[in-house]
Amino acid sequence: MSSIPPIAGLEITQDLAVQYRTWKIQRMGWAAMALIILAALAGLFGSGPLARTAVVDDQQLVRLEYNRFGRYQDESLLKLELTPKATQTHRVTVKVDRNYWTSHAIEQIAPEPMTSSAGFDGFLYTFEVDSQNAPAAIIVRLRPEYLGSLDGHIRVNDQGSLTFEQFIFP
């Protein structure tokens, strides 16, 4: 801005070069904020189309619906959909690895398991199944007590096992 004559009489620290750089950085900051909002809408920070996903175990016994991204101490939902293949007997066992389970506060398991026991490598739950050879669902509500990425392992009826990964934002 050379068209502006030098400031006479006014004792002021004006630096147009710095001012223009500030404006440029501000514009970039606005773009970054817009990107953050769009990413959040898409579900990058939990809850959104990008976040919700599902995985099926190798024996096709169970389909797990979970959130790829979550937030610290925010509610996280695991939905286990048992296939008719898993409910052939009236009891279904679900084993969760210890590291995953102890990194969460377990709020609720629905339906309540008949029995639960602690093994050296994980927690074992037994659920009663009303109608055999029919699909059933188990819902777990938990709160992550860790930050970053963590693997979870679930084993159904000691046969079908699956692994899933979650990333928890602070």
Place this chain on the structure above:
Amino acid sequence: METVLRALFIYLVLLLVFRLAGRRTLMQMTSFDFVLLLIISETTQNAILGNDYSITTGILAIVTLVGTDILLSYWKHRSAKVERWLDGLPLIIVQNGIPLKPLMDRARVNEEDVLAAARQGPGLERMEQIKYAVLEVGGGISVIPK
């Protein structure tokens, strides 16, 4: 430890966001700006304190916030460069009655704002009575009559 880190992080994020927003954002203190600030403070409160209602956490958060503020003000006082990046610099937007349009556009100030400041301050009626109008660091406009 967590409280201190939370407070520190929120302080820096707020500093960054408000600096990026520019001095004309949230600085005009219309009643809506005021409500917006209240909502932001409410949101911030949860992020700093979480579910912890203890006095210890409250005191830790306050001490961290004020301490960081003191530290930064000290740093700004020592270094003009830090001050200009954290607070910005004043900007002359009217010179000898002529509005400097390109600068005003970038700073999101229009002639009405300048005239309003001219009426409120020195009680001027027209643009040509203004010798200088300066957009100050705080977002206000100060007017020097001819």
